[in-house]
Amino acid sequence: MAETTPDAAASDTPGQALTRQALTAAALRILERDGLAGLSMRKVAAEVGVKAASLYWHVRNKEELLDLLSDALVADAELPPREGSWRDQFLEYGRRHRALLLARRDAAKVVAGRLAPGPHILAVLEDQLDRLRAAGFSDADAAMASYLLSAYVQGFVLQEQSPLSAAEAAGATRGEAARAAGETFRTLPAETYPNLVALADDLTDPDMETRFEFGLQRLADGLAALLPA
């Protein structure tokens, strides 16, 4: 009957046939396997057992598929527990956001510069704003703080998730690549780059956890200064 049509209004009805959800899931699988550069419409089609042209019945563009993908990437986000100080909750938000992006291959590249707020993204944003306002931030500050956090996390993970050097893509571990990069800095001409030489180890420290945490703490400190006592 007519009421079974999975049409526009309830776009996320779980269909058993070929739905936008199924396409998104297939794209997610290919992203994990081949990376963003290896994600093509033809492969997505093959993954769902269909020819490439058929995808355009369900999706306007590859861009639209990527929009769906970017929302799906945050689909299984778990919100931090609503306890403790606003600061702890803020920090935890940043950590989980980073963890979410790191969990999927090339996730940062997919999300980067894609302002396509799907339902999952909206839900997270809504919750985040709610906590910031409850903490005492003004409306404008809450909005900006949320934007600030996501800009930092995306910028950070984007660099973190990209190969440190051409050598890394070819088998070398992160630690080895970092050591190689450190060597590069250390052997620079010391008269023109004294600081790079001196800080070679600090600059190429492969411990991304503490590096991320450093920035996160600075952000939280900076925001805390906006609140009254």
Added chain:
Amino acid sequence: MAETTPDAAASDTPGQALTRQALTAAALRILERDGLAGLSMRKVAAEVGVKAASLYWHVRNKEELLDLLSDALVADAELPPREGSWRDQFLEYGRRHRALLLARRDAAKVVAGRLAPGPHILAVLEDQLDRLRAAGFSDADAAMASYLLSAYVQGFVLQEQSPLSAAEAAGATRGEAARAAGETFRTLPAETYPNLVALADDLTDPDMETRFEFGLQRLADGLAALLPA
């Protein structure tokens, strides 16, 4: 014949043969004209008056060309004056970094996630570290602060430089797109998204200058807390 060829607008450096520099300059021109998506090896080749396959004599990959490009993008960076507090210099660094990226079309997308330190990038980093250490930051903190700033700026500009919506790409100005986005937020179901509805204007404020400045000040505040009095 070959060296004085009236070859249209092809060669820009009179007398010089085809160098990596010339390739980079040509790529930069095409980037400005057609954006990153429209930057192809064939177009770069045509721009310098050559066929595509010839580029591979000078450059290993398109990736390597993009590495060169990302360094060239910061080639004309002017360092902030060495006066005033470390804080002012830090802020000015952030502003100029952003301005530099904004000045060239798709610059943020080119640089994003590309850790290819060319000579220009190294020079800026060297200077930045020097000032941070002079301000009293420890070696490790200086290195992390520098990383933090660039992660924020890149993340911010990446979002700023990408079209706010599909509508914006088609002619609409930033302000109009922002108004449309605000309308989208404002008409969301208020019972599930009360904060998004309430903060619709704050979330879609098109004034990127103050939004960027907000984050920058928070960063500076957070870093200031690391220093002794």
Added chain:
DNA sequence: CAACGGCCCCTAACACCGTTAGGGGCTATC
């Protein structure tokens, strides 16, 4: 002088890519 070897560009081709046009079979409704 002639031969060599490097530099630098060429043509041709491969294996892809996103996207569109147009066609056809299936199914549910009138």
Added chain:
DNA sequence: GATAGCCCCTAACGGTGTTAGGGGCCGTTG
């Protein structure tokens, strides 16, 4: 039974990055 809409198909267009192999030019060398 006819009709309309959904959903997939084949075929093709105009691109993409990249490689193989060939061939002039030119300075050096025997």
